[in-house]
Each structure stands twice: as C-alpha cells, then as structure tokens.
Amino acid sequence: MIRTLAAVVAVALLAGCPGPDSQGGGTVGTTPGLKTFVFGRGQESVTLDPANATDGESVKVIVNVFDTLVRYAEGSTQVEPCLATSWDVSEDRLTWTFTLREGATFHDGTPVDAEAVVFTMERQRDPAHEFHQGEFVYWKDQFGAVEKVEAPDAKTVVFRLSEPFVPFLQNLAMFSASIVSPAQFKQLKQAGGGEEAFTNAPVGSGPFKFKEWRRNEALILEAYDDYWGGRPKLDEVIFRAIPDNSSRLQLLKKGELHGMDGINPADVGALEEEAEIELHTLRPGSNTAYLAFNNLKPPFDDARVRRACALALNLDKIASSLYYGLAVPAKNLLPPTIRGHNDALPARPQDREGAKKLLAEAGFPDGFETTVWTMTNPRPYMPQPSKTAQYVKNALAQIGVKAEVVTKEWSSYLEEVEKAEHDMAFMGWSSDNGDADNFLYVLLSKDSTEIGSASNISFYRSDAVTELLVKARQEFDLSKRDALYQEAQALIYEDTPMIPLVHNALVIAMRKSVKGFKIHPLNELRFHKVDLE
Amino acid sequence: MSADDRHTLRRLVRHRGVQIGVAIVALWVLLAALATPLTGYDHSAFDPDTALDYQNVPPSWWDRANLPPDVEARTFLAGTDDLGHDMFGLVLYGTRYSLTIGFLAVAISLLVGIPLGLVSGYFGGWLDTLIMRSIDVVMAFPTILLAICIVTVLGQSLVNLMVAVGLVGVPGIARQLRAEVLRVKQLEFVQAAQALGFGNTRILFGHVFPNCLAPIIVLATLSTATAILETAGLGFVGLGPEPGTPEWGLIISENRNLLTQAPWAVLTPGVAIVILVLGFNLLGDGLRDVLDPRLKKR
Numbered sequence: 001m002i003r004t005l006a007a008v009v010a011v012a013l014l015a016g017c018p019g020p021d022s023q024g025g026g027t028v029g030t031t032p033g034l035k036t037f038v039f040g041r042g043q044e045s046v047t048l049d050p051a052n053a054t055d056g057e058s059v060k061v062i063v064n065v066f067d068t069l070v071r072y073a074e075g076s077t078q079v080e081p082c083l084a085t086s087w088d089v090s091e092d093r094l095t096w097t098f099t100l101r102e103g104a105t106f107h108d109g110t111p112v113d114a115e116a117v118v119f120t121m122e123r124q125r126d127p128a129h130e131f132h133q134g135e136f137v138y139w140k141d142q143f144g145a146v147e148k149v150e151a152p153d154a155k156t157v158v159f160r161l162s163e164p165f166v167p168f169l170q171n172l173a174m175f176s177a178s179i180v181s182p183a184q185f186k187q188l189k190q191a192g193g194g195e196e197a198f199t200n201a202p203v204g205s206g207p208f209k210f211k212e213w214r215r216n217e218a219l220i221l222e223a224y225d226d227y228w229g230g231r232p233k234l235d236e237v238i239f240r241a242i243p244d245n246s247s248r249l250q251l252l253k254k255g256e257l258h259g260m261d262g263i264n265p266a267d268v269g270a271l272e273e274e275a276e277i278e279l280h281t282l283r284p285g286s287n288t289a290y291l292a293f294n295n296l297k298p299p300f301d302d303a304r305v306r307r308a309c310a311l312a313l314n315l316d317k318i319a320s321s322l323y324y325g326l327a328v329p330a331k332n333l334l335p336p337t338i339r340g341h342n343d344a345l346p347a348r349p350q351d352r353e354g355a356k357k358l359l360a361e362a363g364f365p366d367g368f369e370t371t372v373w374t375m376t377n378p379r380p381y382m383p384q385p386s387k388t389a390q391y392v393k394n395a396l397a398q399i400g401v402k403a404e405v406v407t408k409e410w411s412s413y414l415e416e417v418e419k420a421e422h423d424m425a426f427m428g429w430s431s432d433n434g435d436a437d438n439f440l441y442v443l444l445s446k447d448s449t450e451i452g453s454a455s456n457i458s459f460y461r462s463d464a465v466t467e468l469l470v471k472a473r474q475e476f477d478l479s480k481r482d483a484l485y486q487e488a489q490a491l492i493y494e495d496t497p498m499i500p501l502v503h504n505a506l507v508i509a510m511r512k513s514v515k516g517f518k519i520h521p522l523n524e525l526r527f528h529k530v531d532l533e
Numbered sequence: 534m535s536a537d538d539r540h541t542l543r544r545l546v547r548h549r550g551v552q553i554g555v556a557i558v559a560l561w562v563l564l565a566a567l568a569t570p571l572t573g574y575d576h577s578a579f580d581p582d583t584a585l586d587y588q589n590v591p592p593s594w595w596d597r598a599n600l601p602p603d604v605e606a607r608t609f610l611a612g613t614d615d616l617g618h619d620m621f622g623l624v625l626y627g628t629r630y631s632l633t634i635g636f637l638a639v640a641i642s643l644l645v646g647i648p649l650g651l652v653s654g655y656f657g658g659w660l661d662t663l664i665m666r667s668i669d670v671v672m673a674f675p676t677i678l679l680a681i682c683i684v685t686v687l688g689q690s691l692v693n694l695m696v697a698v699g700l701v702g703v704p705g706i707a708r709q710l711r712a713e714v715l716r717v718k719q720l721e722f723v724q725a726a727q728a729l730g731f732g733n734t735r736i737l738f739g740h741v742f743p744n745c746l747a748p749i750i751v752l753a754t755l756s757t758a759t760a761i762l763e764t765a766g767l768g769f770v771g772l773g774p775e776p777g778t779p780e781w782g783l784i785i786s787e788n789r790n791l792l793t794q795a796p797w798a799v800l801t802p803g804v805a806i807v808i809l810v811l812g813f814n815l816l817g818d819g820l821r822d823v824l825d826p827r828l829k830k831r
Binding site for chain 2: 264270317389390
C-alpha cells in the first residue's frame with residue numbers, strides 16, 4: 001500500500017503548499033543591529049530606471065531611491081517643493097523656471113545641479129541624446145509639450161513648452177521625472193554597460209540608496225546618510241516579491257515581513273481583528289479596473305457589441321462579491337476621487353435582454369466566440385484576476401458570447417496587449433499624479449494608441465474625444481476644464497471603448513511595530529519617515 | 534472461458550482490495566455521470582449573478598450561524614466558493630475531466646509504450662539498446678518536470694495536458710513490457726512457433742503479447758492513479774486547462790486564497806483526488822495480487 005500512501009501524502013502536499021510560483025522559504029539575510037524594514041509585494045520590479053518604468057512595482061522602489069523637482073505632499077495630491085525650492089511660470093505659461101535646493105547630492109556624491117536635471121529630461125526628450133535608450137512611454141504623455149530644458153546656471157533650470165500644459169507641475173512630481181545621476185550613466189557606459197546597466201545600479205538623490213537586487217528574492221535599499229531631508233530612521237529597506245497572497249500574509253503574521261500590500265479581499269475582514277497588525281485603508285482609491293475591448297478587431301469595432309457586453313455585467317456584484325465590498329462600482333474610467341469625474345452619468349444597469357437585442361442589431365443574434373485576457377498575478381486594482389475573468393466569461397455566456405479565458409504572465413501580458421493582440425483584456429490604472437489628464441489622455445486618447453507601446457489598449461481612436469482631452473490639457477480655467485472632461489466622459493460612455501469595472505480600495509497591512517506610515521492617495525510608498533519599534 | 538480463467542475471475546471477485554477499488558471507481562463514474570441531476574449544479578448553464586449571492590456558504594454540516602436567511606435556506610453539501618459554485622456539484626462535474634484525462638493519458642502511454650516494449654524485448658540487439666537507452670534518458674527527468682516541459686513546448690491546452698501526462702508514463706510501460714517479452718520469448722511455445730516458421734509479426738502479436746498482458750493491465754491501472762495525480766499537479770501550477778474549467782488541481786489552485794475563509798472550497802477537490810486515486814490504487818494492487826504469476830498460490 002506504499003503507493004497509496006504516497007498518493008495521499010502527495011495530495012496533502014498539493015493542497016497545502018503555498019502556490020505555483022512562490023518563494024516559500026527564501027530567507028533574506030538581515031544584519032543584526034540594523035533597523036531593517038521588510039516589505040512584501042506580489043511581483044518583482046521590472047526596472048529601476050525611472051524614465052522607463054511603467055509598472056507599480058518598479059515605482060514603489062523608485063520613489064524611495066529618487067527625488068523629483070516637486071513632490072506630492074503627505075496624504076494629498078498637492079505638490080510641494082522637493083529638489084526645487086521655488087518656481088515661477090511666465091505669463092504665457094510657456095516658460096517654467098525652477099530654483100534648485102542647495103546641498104542635495106546624489107548617492108555617488110555628485111551634486112544635484114541644473115545639469116543633472118537637464119540630463120534627466122533631455123535624455124527622455126531628445127532621440128539623438130547619447131543615453132536615449134528605452135521606450136520612455138511616460139514622456140510622450142506627460143511631457144510631450146516640453147520643447148527644451150536649459151540650465152542658465154548651476155541652480156536654475158528652465159523648461160520651455162511648445163504649448164500651455166495644465167498638468168505640467170503635477171507631472172513633475174511623478175516618478176518618471178525622477179532626477180538621475182548623469183555621472184553614474186557616464187561611468188556605466190565607460191565600464192561597457194549596456195542599456196540595462198542603470199537599472200542594476202541606479203543612482204538618485206532619494207532617502208535610500210540602492211544596495212542589491214537579487215531578482216525574485218530581495219531588492220535591498222540602504223539609508224543614505226547625506227540625504228538633504230535628513231537621514232531616514234530605517235537602516236535598510238528590503239522589498240520581497242512573494243506572488244501568493246496567502247503566503248505573503250502568513251509571513252506578515254509570522255513577523256518575517258513588516259508590511260505588505262496585495263491582501264486577499266477575503267482576508268481583510270479577519271485581519272481587522274488581528275492584534276499585531278494594523279490595516280491602512282483608503283476607499284475608494286484613485287484607481288480603476290477596466291475591461292478593454294480591442295476596438296481595432298471585429299466584432300469590437302462595433303459600439304453596439306461593446307455596449308452589449310457592458311450590459312451583460314453586474315458591476316455592483318463584482319464590487320460586493322469579487323472585491324468583498326472593498327471596491328465601489330465604476331461609472332467612469334476617471335475615479336470619483338479625481339477632479340473632473342462626471343458623476344451625472346447614469347450607472348450602467350445589468351440588462352441581458354437589452355444586450356441580446358444590441359447583439360442581434362449588430363449582426364450577432366447567436367453571439368460570437370472571443371477571448372478574454374487576464375493576468376496571472378493579482379494587481380492593486382484587481383486582486384482576483386482569474387476569478388474576475390471567470391465571472392465575466394460566465395456573464396457573457398448568458399448573452400451568447402462565448403469567451404475563452406487566456407492567462408498570461410504580467411510582462412508578456414503587457415507586451416502583447418500593447419501590440420493589440422487581445423480581444424478583450426483586463427487592465428487597470430492607478431493615478432500617477434491625481435490629475436484627470438493622467439487617466440483620460442493616457443488611456444483613451446488617439447495619441448496613445450501606437451501599436452507596440454500603446455497605453456490606450458482599447459485602441460480607441462475617437463477624434464472628438466482626443467480633441468476635448470487635448471483642449472483640457474491647455475485650459476487653465478479649472479471649471480472650464482472640468483466641463484471639457486465631463487463632455488469627453490459622456491462621449492466615452494456612449495462609445496464604450498472599455499468597461500470601467502470598479503475603483504478598488506487601497507489596503508496596506510503593517511505590523512503594529514511600524515510607526516510613521518501614512519497611506520497616500522496615489523499609493524506612493526515612501527519609507528523616509530517610517531520607523532520600527 | 535477456460536477453467537484457469539474462471540479461477541482467476543473468481544479470485545478477482547473475492548479480493549477485498551479489488552472489491553473496494555471497483556466500488557470506489559464505479560461510484561465516481563456514476564456520480565460524475567449524474568452530477569447535474571444529483572446536485573442541481575449545471576456547469577454549462579451557470580448563472581454567475583445569482584450564484585454570487587451564495588458566496589462562500591459553509592457546507593450544510595458546518596457552523597452556519599450568521600448567515601442571511603435566504604442563504605441559509607439553501608443547503609450545499611460541500612459549501613460554495615467565492616464565485617458561488619456549489620463545490621460538491623463542481624467537483625463531481627470535474628470528475629469527468631479527471632477520469633477522461635486519466636484514461637486517455639494512459640491510453641497514450643500504452644499506445645506508445647507497447648510497440649516500443651515489444652520491439653525492444655523481442656528483437657533485442659542495437660534496436661533494444663537504442664530504445665532502452667533513450668528511455669533511460671527520459672526517466673532521468675523527474676516526471677512532473679518532464680510533463681511541465683512537454684506542456685510548455687506544445688502549448689497549454691486540455692489535449693496537450695493529456696499528451697504530456699501520457700508521454701511521461703511511456704517509459705514505465707515500455708520497460709515493464711520489455712521485461713515480460715524477454716521472459717516469454719524464452720518459453721517453449723514461442724520457440725515452437727519459430728520452429729514452425731511463423732513470421733515475427735504473428736509470433737509477436739499472436740503468441741508473445743497476449744502472454745505479457747497481465748502485468749501491463751496492472752501497471753495501466755496504477756498508472757491511471759498516477760495520471761490523475763499528475764494532471765491535478767499540472768492543473769495546480771497553472772499548466773492545465775483554462776481558468777474556470779472544473780479540473781480538480783485547478784480548483785484547488787484557484788481557491789487556495791480561501792483557505793482561511795472557506796476551507797471547504799479547497800478541501801473538497803482535495804478529498805475527491807484522494808478518494809479516486811485511492812480507488813485506482815486499491816484496484817491495481819488487487820489486480821496484481823491476482824494476476825501476477827509470481828504471487829500465485831501463496
């Protein structure tokens with residue numbers, strides 16, 4: 001009966017082991033006597049080159065290693081001075097002048113001067129720049145209006161814009177505008193490093209400096225003693241990627257982690273009663289989970305088909321059940337927390353009969369076959385990608401649309417949806433800067449639909465909407481700007497290039513021994529002021 | 534039916550392991566066939582919205598305090614998961630996948646393994662060396678790893694999962710059969726057939742193969758158990774069918790986040806795997822006790 005026993009044991013192991021791709025017992029060496037803060041998350045960072053990062057996991061590390069000219073104040077999306085102490089804008093709003101802080105230095109010892117700012121910006125702007133290596137996805141959307149960046153003297157930087165651009169200052173606080181050390185780039189190049197060299201040896205001027213990155217194991221930062229804002233209280237910050245939510249939570253409970261994000265929505269209720277753990281929650285967060293239709297591919301090039309699919313879903317149920325009540329159902333792509341949100345639009349009711357009628361009108365009385373893509377790992381806006389996909393699949397089946405669920409690992413997922421290879425795909429967005437432009441222009445303008453680097457993965461190419469969004473970027477009168485956004489959202493609602501699903505809560509769990517952590521509406525995880533007891 | 538066959542059959546029917554094994558397997562087949570009428574759960578006509586009202590409902594024998602009255606009114610023998618699937622219905626429905634994949638995978642193992650084993654054992658020489666050394670190479674890989682490689686190369690689908698699990702079982706079948714052929718081809722009736730000038734094909738399939746069947750039947754039964762386990766393992770690591778398919782390993786993997794909140798959603802498919810694998814193993818062991826000539830008349 002040994003074989004039988006073996007089978008039983010195997011099943012027990014199968015049911016009990018943490019997950020397909022978790023690191024189980026990977027131990028991270030913490031040096032005794034040091035204040036080491038360990039943060040657990042679901043994914044590894046992709047890159048530590050701020051100008052080329054597009055994913056939240058990279059940003060979590062970047063905001064601790066790098067500084068920006070201005071930054072978001074604690075707990076709000078208002079900007080405050082950072083590397084720049086003051087700034088001035090010309091009457092025509094085309095010239096912005098920044099005065100830099102005295103005494104800020106990069107981790108390699110070189111000063112943060114105007115040259116470094118020019119290097120950071122020109123590298124992204126100028127295709128002929130020696131270090132213009134990468135996609136610079138954010139540059140085009142957030143800084144496309146920048147014509148030239150100049151350094152009249154060591155402490156002054158001048159940005160010249162080709163047109164007025166409202167979110168400019170807001171965008172300068174974004175991670176992609178993090179000031180990088182030119183000396184490090186030059187040195188890496190001399191040493192023969194390629195395009196990827198900087199991501200493995202990033203040098204910024206933030207409160208923590210990069211120490212070591214063992215991919216899928218640990219990314220280690222250490223305190224930067226000469227930080228202009230004062231040395232951080234922590235000595236080391238370690239980011240660990242633990243894909244499985246439950247295993248990560250176990251590690252937090254055991255005390256191997258001090259903080260984590262990506263909590264199973266199902267576990268939140270029980271965690272609130274946990275004595276050792278404090279939950280930091282913000283509901284709704286400034287994020288949106290959505291289901292993008294590939295508007296380039298039939299049958300989704302027909303608005304009636306897209307509307308029909310939207311009518312098949314019950315967003316209230318998704319929010320209350322699949323997100324365990326942590327999320328609120330979405331009307332718009334733009335979350336209600338962000339200025340410009342059009343609250344007058346009606347919530348989309350579930351209407352299967354109406355959906356079938358629309359499908360019949362569009363020439364699909366018996367439905368059609370298609371695919372719905374989802375990622376393998378949970379995202380902040382989508383904690384249960386596979387289950388959500390199954391819900392959508394089953395809901396679409398009710399109106400005759402047979403969708404096959406396709407799962408892909410995150411980096412290939414991004415790559416392929418940017419190339420428009422999907423039919424329907426789950427995606428989401430967390431606000432980078434608290435501005436409407438960062439949602440609507442990035443995700444729905446015609447200008448962001450370039451195959452291969454699209455952030456508008458619905459490939460929605462409406463001229464009318466794009467025109468409104470571009471106008472709003474230049475409208476400094478905020479109430480007029482709101483009106484433009486509301487009009488755009490009404491048009492988008494009608495066209496349904498995507499289905500905004502829900503706005504999820506931000507939930508971060510920290511052990512009670514962690515002091516000084518505040519949740520940020522943009523989900524920026526800054527550890528400068530965090531301390532361990 | 535010869536007297537000897539009748540004797541074997543009687544021994545089979547009387548064997549306790551075989552009885553239990555057959556009972557379990559037969560019961561599962563029956564339950565799988567009757568899943569929908571039995572539990573009221575219809576996987577193909579599943580309404581996701583009404584189901585969500587019955588999210589994470591504990592089994593009827595669990596502590597059901599604090600449930601809303603309309604939820605409490607419905608009983609679920611094994612509870613529900615967070616999409617509102619009736620776990621008992623879902624797992625029974627999933628039996629179809631596990632049994633089908635198990636049987637077809639073993640069929641693939643046999644289809645590939647039998648010719649290899651026969652040829653290798655009967656002809657010997659360089660052909661034998663070639664086949665057996667290749668099989669040694671294949672056996673050097675851990676089976677799950679090998680199956681993962683095969684699925685990765687072929688692409689992810691239900692059919693490829695079956696092929697992978699099937700191919701992983703080939704070496705065992707081929708080696709066992711070769712050993713049997715080596716034994717049988719020494720026997721006098723084979724030599725007699727050769728002396729009479731029968732062709733190789735006729736000797737191989739008419740005389741050698743039928744006398745090697747017993748251990749292959751045993752091995753095939755036991756392989757079915759292994760195949761079911763391997764399928765669940767691959768499904769668990771995400772190399773099985775698409776999400777939402779009621780394949781047991783996949784269900785465990787999808788619901789593992791519920792381990793603290795709704796443990797029944799993970800335990801039900803786990804227990805199903807244990808029982809079915811146990812059934813096939815009991816059956817296989819019993820068959821060996823009865824069919825293996827070396828174990829006879831002890």
